[in-house]
Structures are given as C-alpha cells and as structure tokens.
Amino acid sequence: MPRRLRSVDLDFVESAPLRLVFAAEVSAPPEVVYRALADDVAGWPSWFTSVTAARPTEDGAGREVRLKGGTVLRETIIAAEPGERYVYRVDESNAPGLRALLEEWRLTPAGTGTQVQWTFAADASAPFRFALRLGRPGVGRAFRDAVHNLDRLLTGPAA
Template sequence: MARRLSPVGLEFIDTAPVRMVFARQLSAPPAAVYRALAEDVTGWTAWFKAVTVCRPTDGGAGREVKLVGGGHFRETILATDPDERYAYRVDTANAPGLRALAEEWLLTPSGTGTRLQWSFAADGSAVLRALLKVARPGLGRSFQDAARRLDQRIAANSAQS
C-alpha cells in the first residue's frame, strides 16, 4: 500500500540522514544526457534495469515509477535546469519505513562529454536507514550500469539520426 512521504525540497539532498553520491564519466554531451533524463522519461526503462515503468504525470510535473521487485513511487519534479540538473522527490511509495526520498542528477561538462553525478537522499526508520547503508554497494553498481547503458543508448540514437 502506498503511503504519503514528507514533501521535502532540494535542500534535503544535502541534509538527509542517508545520502549516497555516485558519479561516472559519459562520452555524451550534457544536452543529450539531460534530454534522456528529463525529456525522454519513458526511455528510462531502456537503460536503467531496475526501472520497469517510468511515465510522466501531472502534465510533466511529476512521474510514476515502478521498480523490479515491486517498488512503486509517485514523484514531483523539483528541478529541471537544462543541461545541468534534474531532481525529484518521492511523494508516495510502497516501501515500508520510508519517510522521505529525493534524488538529483547533476551534469557537468567534462571534455567533450559529461560527468554525471547521482545523489540519493533518504530518511526513514532506523531499520530502513541501516538497510540503505548496507545496500550502498548494490546501488552504486546499479548506477554505474545504468550510466554505462545510458551513454550507449545516447550514442546509438545519435548514430541513427
């Protein structure tokens, strides 16, 4: 059953009790990475293996996301800074013990490509916080795989254009 979470803002990404930050260099330029993150929302299922459904809601102001294993989230977009940042918070979730969750994707030009940084910020019960800390290596691997697949998808789409 979905439960309403705390309506956190962007500041939560820096102040959350559980914060995880992962980064990877992509060959794609920031504009292409931003388009894939913020404009091709339904395309997330093609490059982020954990995501089974991702679709815009509320005229693009939100998203509905379903994950492998049954996670289901309704989100509000917090920031859409073209070629620089895409961030959102989770408004409702079916994850037990979760009180607040926000994520931010930062894009920094790096050579001809992009340094992509994903920040995962959460709060919840003591048990959930402990589980998230244990899950850190797995989340890191999931991000690295997703970023690699995203870069490959962007390259393939560019070659077809």
C-alpha cells in the same frame, strides 16, 4: 499500498540523514543526457534496468516509476535545469520504512562528455537506513551500469 512521504525541498539533498552519492562519465554532452533524464521519462527502463516502467504525470510536472521488486514511486519534479540538473521528490511510495526521498541528477561538462552525479537523499526508519547502507555497493553498481547503458544508448550507432 502507497503511503504519503514527507515533503522536502532542494536543501534536503545536502541535509538528509542518509545520502548516497555516485558519479560516472558518459560521452554525450550534458544537454543530450538531460533530455534522456527529463524529456524521455518513458525511456528509463531501456537503460536503467532497476526501472520496469516510468511515465510522466501531471503534464510533465511529476512521474510515476515502478521498480523491480514491486516498489512504486509517485514523484514531483522540483528542479529542471536543462543541461545541468534534474531533481525530483518522492511524494508517495509503497516502500516500507521510507519517510522522505529526493534524488538529484547533476550534469557537469567533462571534456566532450558529461560527468553524471546522482545523489539519493533519504530519511527512513533505522532498518531501512541500515539495509541501504549495507546495499550501497549494489546501488552504486546499478547506477554505474545504468549510466553505462545510457552512454551506449546516446552515443551508439543508432543515436
């Protein structure tokens, strides 16, 4: 059953009790990466294997994302800066112990490609925070695999 989470603003990306930050590079330029993140929400499962379904909601102002294991996230996009960053807040989730969640995707030119930095900023119960800290290597691996898959999708022969 989805629960309403605490509404947070952009400053939560820096002030959250739990922050996981990961970065990787892709060959595609920032504008192309941004379009894959923000404009092709339904395409996320093709490169981020933890995502089983994603769809824009509220005429593109929100998203509904389903993850492996059955977690459902209903989100509001709070910053959309083409070629630079894409930020969304989770408003509802069925994840137990989660109180607030904001994710920021920051894109920075890196040579002819892009450095992609993902910040997972959360407030949650002590057991949730402990589990996430313990699972940090797996979350990082999932991020790196996703960015690698995105890079192949954006720069492969069919791109």
